[in-house]
Amino acid sequence: xxxxxxxxxxxxxxxxxRVAGLFAARHCNIDALTVAATHxxxxxxxxxxxxxxxxxxxxxxxxxxxxVDVIDVxxxxxxxxxxxxxxxxxxP
Amino acid sequence: MTTPTxxxxxxxxxxxxxxxxxxxxxxxxVVQVLADEGCGVLFGYxxxxxxxxxxxxxxxxxxxxxxxxxxxxxxxxPANEQGAGFMAAGYARASGRVGVAIxxxxxxxxxxxxxxxxxxxxxxxxVAICGQVPTSSLGSDAFQEAPVSNxxxxxxxxxxxxxxxxxxxxxxxxxxxxxxxxxxxxxVVDVPKNVQNAxxxxxxxxxxxxxxxxxxxxxxxxxxxxxxxCARFFAALAQAKRPLVYAGGGVVAAGAAPALRAFAEAxxxxxxxxxxxxxxxxTTHPQALHMLGMHGTAYANYAVEDCDFLLALGARFDDRVAxxxxxxxxxxxxxxxxxxxxxxxxxxxPADWHHVGPLxxxxxxxxxxxxxxxxxxxxxxxxxxxxxLKRDHxxxxxxxxxxxxxxxxxEAINRRTRGRAVVSTGxxxxxxxxxxxxxxxxxxxxxxxxxxxTMGFGLPAAIGAQFARPxxxxxxxxxDASIRMNLGELETVTxxxxxxxxxxxxxxxxxxxxxxxxxYFGHRFAASDKSLHRKDFIKAAEADGFAxxxxxxxxxxxEATIEDFLAFDGPAFLEVMIDPDAGVYPMVGPGATYAQxxxxxxxxxxxxxxxxAVEVPxxxxx
Ligand SMILES: Cc1ncc(C[n+]2csc(CCOP(=O)(O)OP(=O)(O)O)c2C)c(N)n1
Ligand SMILES: [Mg+2]
Numbered sequence: 140x141x142x143x144x145x146x147x148x149x150x151x152x153x154x155x156x157r158v159a160g161l162f163a164a165r166h167c168n169i170d171a172l173t174v175a176a177t178h179x180x181x182x183x184x185x186x187x188x189x190x191x192x193x194x195x196x197x198x199x200x201x202x203x204x205x206x207v208d209v210i211d212v213x214x215x216x217x218x219x220x221x222x223x224x225x226x227x228x229x230x231p
Numbered sequence: 232m233t234t235p236t237x238x239x240x241x242x243x244x245x246x247x248x249x250x251x252x253x254x255x256x257x258x259x260x261v262v263q264v265l266a267d268e269g270c271g272v273l274f275g276y277x278x279x280x281x282x283x284x285x286x287x288x289x290x291x292x293x294x295x296x297x298x299x300x301x302x303x304x305x306x307x308x309p310a311n312e313q314g315a316g317f318m319a320a321g322y323a324r325a326s327g328r329v330g331v332a333i334x335x336x337x338x339x340x341x342x343x344x345x346x347x348x349x350x351x352x353x354x355x356x357x358v359a360i361c362g363q364v365p366t367s368s369l370g371s372d373a374f375q376e377a378p379v380s381n382x383x384x385x386x387x388x389x390x391x392x393x394x395x396x397x398x399x400x401x402x403x404x405x406x407x408x409x410x411x412x413x414x415x416x417x418x419v420v421d422v423p424k425n426v427q428n429a430x431x432x433x434x435x436x437x438x439x440x441x442x443x444x445x446x447x448x449x450x451x452x453x454x455x456x457x458x459x460x461c462a463r464f465f466a467a468l469a470q471a472k473r474p475l476v477y478a479g480g481g482v483v484a485a486g487a488a489p490a491l492r493a494f495a496e497a498x499x500x501x502x503x504x505x506x507x508x509x510x511x512x513x514t515t516h517p518q519a520l521h522m523l524g525m526h527g528t529a530y531a532n533y534a535v536e537d538c539d540f541l542l543a544l545g546a547r548f549d550d551r552v553a554x555x556x557x558x559x560x561x562x563x564x565x566x567x568x569x570x571x572x573x574x575x576x577x578x579x580x581p582a583d584w585h586h587v588g589p590l591x592x593x594x595x596x597x598x599x600x601x602x603x604x605x606x607x608x609x610x611x612x613x614x615x616x617x618x619x620l621k622r623d624h625x626x627x628x629x630x631x632x633x634x635x636x637x638x639x640x641x642e643a644i645n646r647r648t649r650g651r652a653v654v655s656t657g658x659x660x661x662x663x664x665x666x667x668x669x670x671x672x673x674x675x676x677x678x679x680x681x682x683x684x685t686m687g688f689g690l691p692a693a694i695g696a697q698f699a700r701p702x703x704x705x706x707x708x709x710x711d712a713s714i715r716m717n718l719g720e721l722e723t724v725t726x727x728x729x730x731x732x733x734x735x736x737x738x739x740x741x742x743x744x745x746x747x748x749x750x751y752f753g754h755r756f757a758a759s760d761k762s763l764h765r766k767d768f769i770k771a772a773e774a775d776g777f778a779x780x781x782x783x784x785x786x787x788x789x790e791a792t793i794e795d796f797l798a799f800d801g802p803a804f805l806e807v808m809i810d811p812d813a814g815v816y817p818m819v820g821p822g823a824t825y826a827q828x829x830x831x832x833x834x835x836x837x838x839x840x841x842x843x844a845v846e847v848p849x850x851x852x853x
Contacts, residue, residue: 147443149440149441149442149443152380152392152394153380153381153384153390153392156380156381156384157384157390160381160384160385164385198574198578201573201574202574204443204447204573204574205572205574206389207388207389207409207441207443207444208441208443209443209444210442210443211443
């Protein structure tokens with residue numbers, strides 16, 4: 140199952156590396172990643188795509204929330220297999 | 232993503248620091264924040280990139296002598312920075328306060344990686360301050376430059392690289408806040424040399440804005456069990472006939488030992504603890520089952536097999552406890568879990584009831600709720616069953632052997648210390664024997680590298696603990712291989728005149744490795760035998776200034792030697808030549824279930840359990 144994570148990150152030295160490093164260390168492959176500025180120069184917005192089971196997603200989201208620079212994490216999951224008609228499920 | 236735009240929160244509130252507004256260098260700011268945070272001792276090794284801070288520590292100590300003439304913040308110097316890290320960790324583990332280590336850039340910082348990771352894995356609060364090359368040289372392959380923020384970012388709870396001197400004070404204060412709050416852990420602050428030399432103005436209160444962290448922390452710390460959650464908990468408990476508490480290191484970290492005792496007594500629940508949880512529940516308590524897991528007591532592990540309700544408290548079902556999660560506590564139809572870290576809930580095993588919040592408050596709430604309603608589960612049959620398990624499957628070993636058994640050494644010490652000593656260990660068989668055969672009456676008496684399992688931890692951790700508790704009897708129970716890893720710290724013991732007691736259980740090699748090689752690698756002892764090693768530990772200890780250093784080889788002299796050793800007023804070193812074939816039992820092998828636990832020759836096992844270790848697929852073994 141494909142998941143999209145939207146992460147609000149404090150724009151700190153090394154913050155992006157810590158997010159990417161967390162996924163690498165926890166053996167979770169990032170399929171796509173974009174970083175964008177927000178209206179607040181001290182905050183960046185990361186959009187990250189990965190695939191895995193719901194349990195994998197839940198654990199990596201919880202671990203991401205433990206990173207000190209992370210302000211917020213939201214997920215958008217495509218429910219069902221990748222080719223099925225899309226149903227969207229959001230999680231807090 | 233590299234522009235450090237974080238601005239320190241302005242000092243607010245009415246508490247005005249007496250030094251607020253004073254001009255200070257960055258290095259002086261570092262030292263003042265350490266003093267404000269209540270650091271009674273620092274551990275570290277100097278070098279070019281940290282010299283300004285070392286100089287500021289020197290000047291601070293010279294300028295603030297205590298009434299007895301002693302320094303307010305002595306700087307304890309190890310043989311190797313790894314030693315400083317483990318000393319800070321031993322200090323933190325024994326006291327509950329944040330341990331502080333200060334090292335130079337490059338090799339000083341990389342020598343700290345192992346203790347930082349060790350502290351992360353065991354949730355120990357540390358602040359490590361590393362010197363760094365000047366900001367103008369960052370990324371230039373400068374002399375003694377290492378990418379500390381990258382390296383430590385992967386190992387620590389958090390790492391700060393201070394690139395703007397104005398944020399130094401707020402960063403340091405925030406580092407302490409992060410280290411001790413929530414699930415504790417190590418925080419690294421990398422301070423370039425020009426930041427240490429910067430001319431700053433002390434404000435006395437600033438902190439960094441870390442809105443996400445603080446919001447999540449507040450949510451967890453303010454979480455309280457409501458009536459409905461309590462009702463569901465007790466409804467499930469009422470259905471249970473064989474409830475068991477499984478308590479982990481979180482009980483110790485949360486200061487929840489008194490609340491756990493009151494809770495367990497109120498409802499008559501037996502308690503088993505993890506390696507990290509030892510002391511979180513008095514092991515001599517009638518409801519105590521001592522340790523569970525890979526080398527847990529047989530009776531604790533059987534109780535886990537037999538229970539129908541499991542309450543995990545600050546415990547994370549790690550692979551040394553739940554090697555096969557599906558088959559762990561197979562009869563437990565209800566699993567309840569309390570933790571301060573939301574990521575641990577249901578991570579390994581799904582929980583039927585959980586609470587993320589402060590442990591002591593949760594246990595107190597449950598106790599009040601249950602007592603107010605007169606709840607006292609009728610558990611007589613279960614109590615009788617547990618008592619029978621403890622009697623029939625008691626810990627035991629080869630008492631008739633002419634060779635000294637390691638368990639007998641621990642028992643002889645324990646008879647005299649009566650569960651009151653502070654005990655640190657290396658990693659291996661001796662660590663497990665110490666865990667199994669010592670009593671632990673209180674939390675923070677048992678200092679061991681649980682999750683990382685780092686050999687070399689014992690001696691420096693004992694040194695740090697002795698600084699935290701100068702009047703306590705501190706013992707390092709070490710292995711001949713483990714102690715070699717930080718043997719240089721023997722000299723640190725005598726340099727600082729610490730009265731700690733070092734015991735080396737010498738089985739001439741990597742005993743735990745040999746045990747696995749015996750069981751799983753056809754007795755091929757690749758690189759684990761040390762019979763050709765020439766070290767004379769007694770001479771080594773004497774060379775480092777130990778006035779009491781003896782080798783014990785005669786079983787008949789055991790009691791008298793231990794008596795003399797413990798009575799010595801000052802640092803003492805005892806090497807005991809133990810039976811090199813002694814094994815650690817019981818053992819739930821890697822990848823095995825509790826039902827496949829082997830108990831060895833001297834502990835009764837139950838049912839049709841193999842006496843020999845079962846081969847498990849090598850893919851599932853580690
Ligand atoms: C730093 C480190 N390297 C390697 C290991 C793997 N290891 C675990 S126990 C052990 C043997 C320890 O020998 P010793 O300290 O003499 O303890 P014993 O098992 O003999 O009591 C080894 C090599 C480890 N835990 N830590
Ligand atoms: Mg050994």
